[in-house]
Amino acid sequence: MLLALIKKELLALIRDVHGLAALFLMPAVFIVIMSLALKDVYDPPVKTLPYAIDNRDNGTLSATLVDEWKKNHGDPHSRDDAWSDRVQSGALSYVLVIEQGFSDALTASELEDKPLLRLITDPGLEGGVYSANKAELVMIASEMRAQALLSASKMAMQMSRGKRAASPADVGVQTSAQDIVTAERLAAGSRPTAVQQNVPAWLVFGMFFVVASLSNLFLQERQCGALARLASLGVPVSVMIWAKALPYLVINGLQAALMLAVGVWLMPVLGGDALSLAGIHWGALLLVLLAVSMAAIGLALALASLVRTQAQAATLGPVVNILMAAIGGVMVPKFVMPDVMQRIAEFSPMNWGLEGMLAVLLRGSDIGGVLLPSAKLMGFAALMAVVAALLFRRRVN
Amino acid sequence: MLEIRNLSFHYPGAGRRALDGVSLLAAPGQILGLLGPNGAGKTTLISHLSGALPVQHGDISINGKTLAEIRRATPTRIAVAPQEYAFYPMLTVRENLECFASAGGLAGAHKQQRIAECLAFAQLERYAKTRAERLSGGLKRRLNLAIALLPEPEFILLDEPTVGVDPQSRAFLLEAVRTLARNGAAVIYTSHYMEEIEAIADRVVIIDDGRVLREGTLDELLGGGKAQLHFAVDGITGAPLNALLAGYGSSTKTGDGWLVALGAGKTPLALLAALEQAGGVIRFAEFGRSNLEQVFMALTKHSLRD
Numbered sequence: 001m002l003l004a005l006i007k008k009e010l011l012a013l014i015r016d017v018h019g020l021a022a023l024f025l026m027p028a029v030f031i032v033i034m035s036l037a038l039k040d041v042y043d044p045p046v047k048t049l050p051y052a053i054d055n056r057d058n059g060t061l062s063a064t065l066v067d068e069w070k071k072n073h074g075d076p077h078s079r080d081d082a083w084s085d086r087v088q089s090g091a092l093s094y095v096l097v098i099e100q101g102f103s104d105a106l107t108a109s110e111l112e113d114k115p116l117l118r119l120i121t122d123p124g125l126e127g128g129v130y131s132a133n134k135a136e137l138v139m140i141a142s143e144m145r146a147q148a149l150l151s152a153s154k155m156a157m158q159m160s161r162g163k164r165a166a167s168p169a170d171v172g173v174q175t176s177a178q179d180i181v182t183a184e185r186l187a188a189g190s191r192p193t194a195v196q197q198n199v200p201a202w203l204v205f206g207m208f209f210v211v212a213s214l215s216n217l218f219l220q221e222r223q224c225g226a227l228a229r230l231a232s233l234g235v236p237v238s239v240m241i242w243a244k245a246l247p248y249l250v251i252n253g254l255q256a257a258l259m260l261a262v263g264v265w266l267m268p269v270l271g272g273d274a275l276s277l278a279g280i281h282w283g284a285l286l287l288v289l290l291a292v293s294m295a296a297i298g299l300a301l302a303l304a305s306l307v308r309t310q311a312q313a314a315t316l317g318p319v320v321n322i323l324m325a326a327i328g329g330v331m332v333p334k335f336v337m338p339d340v341m342q343r344i345a346e347f348s349p350m351n352w353g354l355e356g357m358l359a360v361l362l363r364g365s366d367i368g369g370v371l372l373p374s375a376k377l378m379g380f381a382a383l384m385a386v387v388a389a390l391l392f393r394r395r396v397n
Numbered sequence: 398m399l400e401i402r403n404l405s406f407h408y409p410g411a412g413r414r415a416l417d418g419v420s421l422l423a424a425p426g427q428i429l430g431l432l433g434p435n436g437a438g439k440t441t442l443i444s445h446l447s448g449a450l451p452v453q454h455g456d457i458s459i460n461g462k463t464l465a466e467i468r469r470a471t472p473t474r475i476a477v478a479p480q481e482y483a484f485y486p487m488l489t490v491r492e493n494l495e496c497f498a499s500a501g502g503l504a505g506a507h508k509q510q511r512i513a514e515c516l517a518f519a520q521l522e523r524y525a526k527t528r529a530e531r532l533s534g535g536l537k538r539r540l541n542l543a544i545a546l547l548p549e550p551e552f553i554l555l556d557e558p559t560v561g562v563d564p565q566s567r568a569f570l571l572e573a574v575r576t577l578a579r580n581g582a583a584v585i586y587t588s589h590y591m592e593e594i595e596a597i598a599d600r601v602v603i604i605d606d607g608r609v610l611r612e613g614t615l616d617e618l619l620g621g622g623k624a625q626l627h628f629a630v631d632g633i634t635g636a637p638l639n640a641l642l643a644g645y646g647s648s649t650k651t652g653d654g655w656l657v658a659l660g661a662g663k664t665p666l667a668l669l670a671a672l673e674q675a676g677g678v679i680r681f682a683e684f685g686r687s688n689l690e691q692v693f694m695a696l697t698k699h700s701l702r703d
Contacts, residue, residue, distance in 0.1 A: 225483030232447040233501045233548070234472030 016311055033326045036341050049093035049129070049335070052079040052086075057116075059103020061144055065117075068140050069096060087122055087186045088363055090355075093335075094121040094133065102180070106141065107148045111179050117141055119183040124362035126197075126335055134183040141177030195273045199263040200357030201330045204350050206255050207292050208324065210248045211300040211317035218244065218304035219313045237393050241385070244304075245297045252293035281366040288356035288370050291377035295349045298384030305391035324350045352376045399423040399446075399552050399583055404455035405607075406441055415441040417607040418455070422600075423552065423583040428574065430598030431587040432689075434697050438607040439587050443554050446585070447477040459552070473501045473548035480556040482537045483544070486530035490521055490540055493529055494547065501548040511547050518573065519543035535566030542573065553577060554585045559593060571597055591690040601689070605697045618692055626665045626684050629654030633677035641675055642668075654681070 013020065053069070053076045055062050070076070077092060086092040097118040105116055119134055221227045230240060263275025303320065307313045325331050327341075328348030337345060345351045356373035359365035399422070406416040416438045423429045433439045444450040445457060448468045457464035459474070467474055484493045494512045503511055516522045519539040524532060529540060538558055545553060555574065559567045575597055578584050588594055594601055601618055603611045611618055633641070642648040645668045646660035657668065665684045672679060687695075 221485070223481075224486070225479045225481040226485055228447070228449055229477065229479065229483040229497065229544070230500050231449065232472065232475075232477050233497065234468070235500045 021315070029323065033323065036338065049073070050077055050091065052077045052083050052092055052095045054079050054083065054095055054097045056100045057098045057102040058100070061103035061106050061148065062098045064144060065098060065102075065140060068144070069137075072136065084120070084186060087120060089365070089369055090122045090124060090359065090363060092122065093125055093129075094119055096137070105180060106145045106177070107152065109149075111145075111177070113179045115182040116180040117177070117182070119181070121183065121185050123185045123364065124197075124358050125185065126333065129335065130183065130185070134181065137183075138176070138178050138181045141181055145177050195263050195267050195275045196361055197333070197358070199259055199275050200361055201354055203256055203259040204292055204353040204357060205321070205325050205330045206259065207252045207289075207353075208296040208299065208321050208350060209318075210251060210296050211303055211321055212314075213251075214244060214248060214297070214300040215304040215307055215313040215317050216310075219307060219310060237389065241301060241388060241392060244301060248297045248300065249290075249293050252296060253289070256289050256293075275361075277361075279364055280360055281364065281369075284365055284367045284370045285357075285360045287367055287374050288353065288360055288377075291356065291374040291381070292353040294381035295353065295377040295384070298381035298388065299349070301388035302384040302391070305388045324348045327351070329354050349377060349380050352380075398425070399457070399459050399585075401442075401445075401457050402455055404442070404445065404452065404457065406445070406450065406453050408441075414607050416445075419604065419607070419609055420455075421602050421609065421612060423585050425551065425581050425583045426578055427599040428578045428584045428586055428597050430594035430601040431585055431604070432589075432591070432594060432601060432693055433587075433604040437605045437697075439604065440556070441607075442604075443477065443479075443556055443585075443587070446475060446552070446554055448472065448475075474550055475552040475554070476545040476548065476550035477554045478541050478545035478556065478558055480558075480560060482529070482541055484529055484540060487528065489526050489528050490516070490532070491525040493540065494544060497544045498547045503548065511549070515543040515546050518546060518576075520569070535562040535569075538562050538566065538570060539573075542570065546577070550582065552583045552585070554587075556587050557589065558586070559588065559590065567593070591688070591693060595689045603693060603696055610696045611692070615689070619686055619689065624665070624684070624686055625656060625658045626668055626682060627651065627654060627656045628669070628672075628682040629680040630672050630677040631680060633672065633675050637675065638677075641671055645671070 051073060053066055055066060076096075079095070080086075083092060083095050087095055097120060099116040099118065102116040105112060105114070117137055119137055121130055121133070218227075227240065231237075260275065260277065264277060265274075268274040299320070300317070303317055304313070307316055327345055328334075328350030329337075329345050330350055334342055334345050334351065334354075352373040356370045356377070359369050359373070363369065401419060401421050404416050404419045405414055407414045419438070419442065421429070431439055431442070441450065445452060446464070448464075452464070459467050464475075485496065488496065491512065494515060495508070498508045498512055516525055519542055521536065521539055521543060524536060529537065532540065538561075542555070542558060545555075558574070559570050562570065571593060574584055574586060578599075586594070586598065595615060598615060600612070600614055602609055603618075630638070639648075642655065642657055645663045646658045648655050648657045659665065659668070665682070669679060669682060
């Protein structure tokens with residue numbers, strides 16, 4: 001009896017192709033994606049960050065500093081006068097500004113407490129990377145100062161004919177360049193706390209989950225003949241599609257309000273950081289949310305029109321969502337991914353949504369700053385709507 | 398008058414036509430019984446009438462206008478009550494009626510009036526606030542019918558509307574269908590229950606393999622059947638019985654007796670008298686003509702279908 005029932009179970013499993021795909025393919029794909037995405041997680045990703053250098057110093061030491069920095073961070077992007085806009089938008093992760101007088105100051109016996117090396121970063125730059133870059137800058141500058149002072153003392157020794165020259169430490173000279181190094185986030189809308197980073201990521205992820213709900217209901221309507229009945233009553237396909245899309249637009253709106261409210265009010269009560277909406281551009285936030293919602297609903301309609309069985313509806317939507325999240329920087333922040341994965345991430349609609357949300361919540365972007373991700377999302381929504389419309393009529397009948 | 402002329406349809410990739418030159422008429426005030434084994438083409442025919450399938454060959458017209466024109470201008474003139482429970486299980490009876498009434502273009506007071514009328518017609522008033530998923534099979538069938546009637550259609554297609562219901566609900570539904578025809582609607586009624594078709598259909602169409610095998614009134618269909626006597630007899634068996642029966646027509650052994658198709662000029666009384674004279678004791682005897690099921694089985698053969 002047991003064997004017969006086990007055989008039944010196995011046959012049912014084997015004949016559920018999509019269920020099997022979810023069981024075997026999804027973990028395999030996940031392993032590949034997550035391993036690639038996390039490949040560099042223990043190797044600080046500072047090398048891959050786009051940056052520029054604004055060298056205002058004419059001395060030789062500033063050129064040495066630039067060379068040292070390039071060794072660890074690769075070649076800088078070309079500097080232009082609009083670099084602050086590029087940093088603000090996240091196109092550059094940071095700009096290293098070497099102020100005039102840096103070379104002279106580095107060799108002076110007394111260090112002035114004046115910022116001569118400024119690290120100006122993207123408002124959304126991850127905290128660890130921000131601190132690591134600043135510490136590295138202090139270290140390089142300190143080493144250069146120590147070497148410069150040592151060279152000066154050796155020269156003094158030679159000039160005093162073999163008498164041992166006092167090292168900088170011996171004479172109590174300050175070798176640390178900490179006082180001349182500063183780091184700042186460029187006009188940050190908010191401090192990039194975990195909440196400030198996580199709420200946008202999981203909000204975008206959650207909004208895309210309407211795929212599962214919409215597909216299930218659509219399939220139910222199709223299988224019971226209710227959609228065919230609506231069609232026989234003369235209801236146009238466009239009306240059926242809009243009737244599905246608009247309620248989910250409201251659902252997405254409520255999701256967004258709930259998630260933001262959790263970040264703003266619940267997180268501090270639970271002892272976490274609060275999500276700050278102070279100073280954000282509300283128009284830009286609404287535009288990004290609308291675009292994310294349109295993309296999510298478009299994808300949901302296309303997938304709902306594509307699936308034929310409950311098993312497909314139950315697996316396809318969540319699998320697509322999770323893969324998009326894994327690729328798109330929701331599960332693994334994009335900045336820790338290797339170059340190739342970062343480029344792939346740029347094809348994930350979830351990444352466009354996430355970039356838009358981060359631009360609003362971390363960089364204080366206005367509508368102009370989120371136009372590109374919003375346009376990409378809306379374009380994706382339009383494409384999916386066309387696919388849905390083409391498949392919808394066939395499925396209804 | 399709904400007229401189908403020489404309708405043919407071929408599904409892409411299928412080996413044969415699903416419909417092959419089907420012609421029939423559905424007149425106002427009449428019930429047209431549509432009979433056919435599984436895979437005969439009934440659903441394809443209904444799908445054409447509901448607008449789900451385009452006409453490939455032949456034509457369908459209503460009072461001289463093509464079906465496509467009618468569906469574009471007034472799609473609600475034709476209503477379909479599909480075999481499935483084509484409504485939303487998570488909505489109440491009234492919510493379903495409101496949804497489909499609005500989808501059919503009804504609004505305002507007229508919509509409310511039609512909902513009330515359809516609730517009353519299907520005797521669903523008590524269940525107006527009950528979720529459809531909690532209704533019994535019979536009530537679901539009644540809701541399915543009520544939804545179809547909302548826009549007051551002139552042509553109503555009922556696809557096996559009594560599947561899975563108890564005898565009381567079946568009797569109620571059949572009477573409801575008769576009422577629809579009495580009120581002037583043209584009803585096309587498909588069923589596998591022959592006695593239902595015999596009970597309510599004014600005309601019957603039997604189709605198989607996409608073709609119309611027989612079409613006519615019930616009398617016309619059954620008129621061709623020979624008079625037959627079904628009986629059981631004790632006290633006479635074997636060769637004497639066979640020899641006796643051979644003189645009255647062709648005989649067939651049934652489970653509990655014999656079925657004799659009486660030959661020309663032979664009467665049942667004469668056969669029964671002959672059996673008694675030969676020493677037989679009649680246990681039971683039934684006399685009549687072929688019923689619809691026998692005609693149907695004879696026309697569509699007895700082989701199992703898909």
